[in-house]
Amino acid sequence: MAEIALLGTALLFGGMVLYAFGFAAFIFSALPADAAGPVIRRAFPHFYLFVLAAAVLAGVFATPVDRPSALVLAAVAASTVLARQVLMPAVNAATDAGNARRFKALHGLSVLLTLAHIGAAGVVILRLAGA
Template identity: 60%
Template sequence: MLEIVSLLLVALLFGGMTLYAFGFAAVLFAALPVDMVRLTLRRAFPHFYLFVIVTAAAGAALMWSQNRGSALMLGLIALSTVPTRQSLMPAINAATDQGRHGRFKALHGLSVLVTLAHIALSAVVLARFI
């Protein structure tokens, strides 16, 4: 039973991050004016990062007794999301507010790399269930 719950949490983490990263913003940009998209994304990202932190940490805790390697990968996702949410995201917002386009591009690029790394790590953990 614990393995099934762990599998579902990792699947939720992988699917949630993938949908958010590749679907949510694209749909917003297709459906709304750019200013509204920026405001919506700014409001949504803290919740997204909280989802990643909680889901990855819960998965890590549940997997600790079953597969420590996978638990450590999920723990890494949870822990590395904290500074992304608390420091990187506010820095991205500040760069936008200050019109510092070069800084925005660099910081946003870093946040994309972090998210892609998290998706890849969660995919590895998910594949280890096979």
């Protein structure tokens, strides 16, 4: 169980890092801004589903091994639902309305949330690895 929880959390951590610092940056460097925005917008719902599924799966396997880690992963999953269902539509609405100030604030919040998720997954990895 511990090994599966560790691998699941590592998948969560790696996937979030790859998306946040690899995929999104690549899309904006490879495509013009007017094309990159819609691609990212279409990709984000899938990203959030990945984070949700990986956090839940890792949390289920972490529960019998390390309850605090399971609770952290549950918090990641719960906040991901809010990000996907509330924050992401608000960011998109601000973009569609041309409200740059609101977009910057909401996008900044989504970036901070993703960084918090990455940090939380890193902490869980260290706990499960016995560091």
